[in-house]
Amino acid sequence: MNALSHQPVSRHPLGAEVQLYVIYRLVAAALVALMLVLPASSLSWGVAFNSAAGFTGMGYVLVAGLLLALSFTRVQVRWQLIVGTIVDLGFASVVLSLLPEAIAVIGVLLLFTIASGALMVSTSFGALSATLSCAMLISIFAGNEASRHEMGPYLIPLMLAYYTIALLAGRIGHRIALATWATSAQQLEIAELSALTQQILERLPAGVVVVDAKGDIQSSNEVGAQLLQLPPEGDRRSLAVASPELQRMMEAWERNPDAERSPVTVGVDARQIEPQFFQLHPDSDEVLVFLEDTSQATKRAESITLATLGRFSASLAHEIRNPLSAIKYSAQLLNESSHLDVMDRRMLDIIDQQIQRMNGIIDSVLGLARRERAQPQDFDLGEMLHDFLAEYAAGFPLDNDTLELQAPSTKLRAHADPKHVHQILMVLVSNARYYGRMPDQPAHMILRLRDEGLHLIIDVLDRGPGIQEHAQKGLFRPFFTTSSHGTGLGLYIARELARSNDGDLQYLRRTNGSCFRLILPHAPTAP
Structure with a gap:
């Protein structure tokens, strides 16, 4: 039994053909009914409307209409075809018994019935239908002399045609079933491979972006969207808007694929991205772009x-x-x-x-x-800053330099490790004193404390020349320094200590100096 025949018409691969065949049965039934009741001519048999043949024709039209309505339900195709075959054989048997001269028309109708059963159900069902049709014709042929006279020239050709069409249609139906099964298996495999590919792309540490011939970003994985700061899925963005430098590099690659490429800086955090370009497939203008975040490798190397x-x-x-x-x-x-x-x-x-x-x-x-773990506690940050100024002035005489504290009179309690805060301030004030001064001028430093609601802010201000823009990107990287006397570790350690206390350390450029901002959490409010 053809496995496809267990499906309803709406899900059958040949569903449209099944409904077309059912419509054909209704039209054929209507034509045969008209041929039965029309006045006698070369195209009709002219029986009375209220005769047995007339009632049979009208009944066949009604049943054919019901079978058409059944094709729109969820009844399996095989049951619809089995019922239809039984109806066709019953109608043919009654009509040929009453009018043997209708053998030419009825025989052809049975030919389509056998073909549809073999094609859409199975070869064996088509062979069974052919056998029943032949048995019916033989029984009517043997009934009387008139039947033998009318049916004699058609009997043998029709019987051969029935078995031949059953065999051919059955093999075609078997091939269609195999092809449909193979197609379904391939579609399932393609869907699984697509899902697997999508999972691999999403978990790649590198960004993946597909750019079409117009320069628009068609799709990307999550890493690529983060690196290029792409809008939510569904909103297209031009690569030239997301990263003009990357767009220029892709155009240079299209002109010379073997040209050397340098890293690209993208994003607000200035990540270093090394792009690689590939043509999606030979006949496509789409470009596959891999974005490898070299800053991650740099951080791992720095950690080691x-x-x-x-x-x-x-x-x-x-x-x-x-x-x-x-x-x-x-x-x-x-x-x-x-x-x-x-x-x-x-x-x-x-x-x-x-x-x-x-x-x-x-x-x-x-x-x-x-790298001691932070041991946060609640303390008065303003009082701690006063103690720090006194300790710094005692240990490192200011001479002509000035160190000023600007703090509110109200108590501001922080939740952090005092030792870490002390170490951070020592780094910031030392840097401000030695690097935040104009040539041959004394250093002027200010510690400014304020409450910004969500956090406590300590700004370490100086009146020096500031830090050049090209140096700001690597300011908090280990071993990065613009001075021949520095190690490049002070600011890195200071920010790590700030973050270990749920805070942060930032650099803000001013028109007349620099500002290093230490952000610390509030102490929990007592209930």
């Missing part, structure tokens, strides 16, 4: 470097600090001598400054090794 440096610095610190302590102690003893002239004391001051610098470098590197 920092971890290695941290382990190394932990063991090296004591080896360096021991001789530094001896040098510092010896310089202090030498400074107490009364036999030193001005030049000697100047040399001792230089030794002391370099010892402090070396200790600062060791502290910065050890900060990477320790």
Whole structure:
């Protein structure tokens, strides 16, 4: 049995053909009924309307109409064809018994019935229909002399045609069923492969973007949409709008696919993207663009470097600090001598400054090794800033430099690790003092505390030349420095400490200096 015949007409691959056949039966039934009741001519048999043949013709039209209505229901195709075959054989049997001369018309109608059964149900069902049709014709042929006279020339050709059409239509139906099954299997496999491809693309660490011949972005995975800041799905955007530099690079690739390509900076966070371009397929103008975020690889490399440096610095610190302590102690003893002239004391001051610098470098590197977990607590941030100013002025005399605190009189309680906040402020104030001054001018630094509702803000302001725009992108990266005396670790460690306390550290350029903004969370409000 053909598996497709178990489906309703609406889901059958040959559903339109099934309904066309049912409509054909209704039209044929109507024509045969007219031929039965019309006045006798070469195209009709002219029986009475109220005769048995007339009633049979009208009944066949009514049943054919009901079968047409049935084709719009969810009844399986095979049951519709089985019922239709039974109706056709019954009608043919009654009409040929009454009018043997209708063999030419009725025989052809049965030919279509057998073909449809074999094609849409199975070869065996078509063969069964052919056998029943032949048996019916033989029984009527043997009934009387008039039947033998009218049906004799048609009997053998019709019987051969019935079995032949049953075999041919059955094989065609079998081929259609196999092709339909193969197509369904291929569609399912294509759908699964498409879903798998979509899952792979969504989980790729690289961005994937498809650009059409007009330069519009047709589709992208989630990473690509984030990198290029694309609008929600359904809104098309030109690549030239999303990234003009990437558009120019794609046009250069189209002119010379072998040309070398440099990374592209995209997004508000200035990510470094290395693009790769591929033609989607040979006959297409669409371009597949892979966007590899090299900043992620850079961060991983930096993490490995920092971890290695941290382990190394932990063991090296004591080896360096021991001789530094001896040098510092010896310089202090030498400074107490009364036999030193001005030049000697100047040399001792230089030794002391370099010892402090070396200790600062060791502290910065050890900060990477320790990376202590934050232990937040509630404290008065304004009071802590007053203590910090007094401690800084005592440990690092300001001389002509100025350090001012601007804080409200009300208490502002923060929820953070005081040690970390102290370390961050030490880095920011030291940088403002040594780098945030105009040439040959004293440094003017301001610590400004304020409450912005959701967070507490500490701005460290200076009146220096500011930081150049090209240097701002790498300001918080480890080992990035524009000074020959810096390690490039201070700001990196400071921001890491701020973030470990659920805060952040940002740089804001001003017209007359720089501003480093430390953001800290409020202490929870008491119930």
